[in-house]
Amino acid sequence: MNKLIPIAFGLIVAQLGGTAMAAPDFLSDLTRDKVVSWQFSSYTHHFSPSDDHKQVLMLGLEREHPNAKVDGITLFTNSFGQPTVYVYPWGGVYHDIGGIKRLSFKWTAGLLYGYRDPYEDKVPLNYKGLSPALIPALVYEFKPGWSAQVNILGTAALMFQLNAPFN
Secondary structure (H helix, E strand, C coil), rough: CCCCHHHHHHHHHHHHHHHHCCHHHHHHHHHHEEEEEEEEEEEEEEEECCCCCCCEEEEEEECCCCEEEEEEEEEEECCCCCCEEEEEEEEEEEECCCHCCCCEEEEEEEEEEEEEEEEHHHCCHHHHHHEEEEHHHEEEECCCCEEEEEEEEEEEEEEEEEEECCC
C-alpha cells in the first residue's frame, strides 16, 4: 500500500501538470482519437471472506479506441496486501447493452503480476507471481466521461470502481 501512494501522487501531478505545458508528441500520439480514463477502486466484495483478506486499493489508466478496443494498466494492492500490476493490451467494450443507452459490457485480458508466496495459488496458472487474467465487467455511464464499473473477478470477488476522464 505504501508504494501505491507515491505512484498515485505522481500520476495526479502528471495529470495536473499536463495542462500547464504541452505534452510531448509521443504522449499525444498515445491518446489521439481515444477516450482515456482514470480508474479508481477502494472496495472489493469477496464471495468467501477470509481473515487473510486486506482492503484492495486500485488506480489505473485505460484507453478506448475508436473501434471499441480497450487497453490499459492498473496498479493495486491485491486481496492479501501485496502490490500487484495488471497490464491488459487486449479488451473490448460493447455499448448500449439490452437497449439501455448508458449500459456497457467490457472485457479485458492480459497479464497479472503480484500474487506471490504464500498466495500464489489464489489465481489460476500462476508462475512465480505472473499469471494470465481475463476480467469481464458491467459499466454504467452516469454523466459524460464518468462511469461506475463492476469487475467480475472469477469466482472470488466483485470489484467496484469509478472511471473518470483523463484530460
